[in-house]
Amino acid sequence: MDAKRAVTIRDVAERAKVSISTVSHAFSGSRPISQATKDRVTRAAVELGYDPNPSARSLRTGRSGIVGLILRPRYALVGTSDRAETFNRLVGAVATEMLRHKTGLLHVPDINDSSAARVPMDGCIVAHPYGDDSVLTELLRRGVPVVTVEEDPSRPEFAWAVRLDYATVVTALLDHLREHGAERVALLTGSEDNAWNRRTREAYLAWCGEPRVHTLSEGLTRADAAELVRPLLASRDRPDAVVVATSDFAALVTEVAGSLGLRVPEDLLIASLTDSEHSRLASPPITAMDLNHEGLAKQAVELMLGRLAGAAEPTEALVLDPVLHLRASTSRATGTP
Missing domain, CATH: 3.40.50.2300 (Response regulator)
Known part of the structure; x- marks a missing residue:
């Protein structure tokens, strides 16, 4: 392995011959993993010099261990709190999934605000983008890794997305x-x-x-x-x-x-x-x-963490069913x- 390149969770997964999510679960304890698999993952991490500790890793890689969330619908918070139930469910579900993966979540109100340029986020989840969404365009211009909850309907080719059928x-x-x-x-x-x-x-x-x-x-x-x-x-x-x-x-x-x-x-x-x-x-x-916002949130978080870990770009968006x-x-x- 090139000594100049930082070791990623993907490298550990390849060495241990398991999935990226299995490595993540082995380190976080968020899902049951057999002791034999944990030992194999730990051995691979030691051999490669990978440190699963977020603070230590951030000093070495420049990563913050925080993912941003941008809720796009302009009317999501209009009126009384009960009207916002749909989006409250989504935001809460994303936060819960991030906690399970021991990753921080930061709500970003306005990416075009000058202060947002200093937001310490490794990637950003954009929820319910508009067609040709200007925020998605800006994040892509800045090179921020993005995953969308629902597709930008004008960019069906954008595969880092979880959408509904x-x-x-x-x-x-x-x-x-x-x-x-x-x-x-x-x-x-x-x-x-x-x-x-x-x-x-x-x-x-x-x-x-x-x-x-x-x-x-x-x-x-x-x-x-x-x-x-x-x-x-x-x-x-x-x-x-x-x-x-x-x-x-x-x-x-x-x-x-x-x-x-x-x-x-x-x-x-x-x-x-x-x-x-x-x-x-x-x-x-x-x-x-x-x-199905709980399902969207779960898949979007896993997609984002996989992307940050170096997973290959999907060939198409992941499709879930509404209920x-x-x-x-x-x-x-x-x-x-």
Whole structure:
């Protein structure tokens, strides 16, 4: 081995003939590893001169042992704390996974702030980037190792990413609505240009013969959103099923429907493309697509730590499935008009 090159966890894994994650678990104790494997990893580390101690290693390599996290959706924290449940889950899950790997996590509010240039991070996880995301562009320009939670929808070739298979689950949801009598399905999509809005909209348009797409910005107040929803539900040609991007607005649609004398699910089926207490506690509970943020966080952290350890670039993004929760808001008896 070239004496001028710092020994990495990847070198240890190759010498011990185990995976990079196994070496990480052997040193951190975060997962059960057999004693024989631990001994093999330790022997390889000693032979190569690898020090698993983060502080000692940082002095030698210039690494901080800290990973940054940037949450991109501009409306993620708008309104009350309960509205931010989806992103609270993601941030909490990333933090938990980092703790399991004994790695520090630093939230980075604004990468373009001059102080952010001094943030001591070895790499950065960017969550829910926009299309042609400017923050992702800047991090790549600076040479910061990046992993994204969800894809930049304008950069599908960026393989250091963990994304969701929206098409399969959205199609299953729409098929479910049709099976329960829906013939005029409307989509109330969000305005943010991210994979969640783009891919769900694409799946809807591919499925629907007569699309009814309306934009309901994530930044609207409840009153403003209600003003946009009311004429849609009051029209003579109103939809008999509505798929709403955010769960809080899906619950609002239920309230507006009730004020117009429409019963859910008898007269109107309602589903949401996120799941939170708004969808779970609505009356009736609302069918919703869960974004599987715990799964995204786990895979993104492992991908980041592998990248920092010298893992080869993946050939494509890792794909996970969202989870569809079918509830009473779409359980109308088949064939009910």
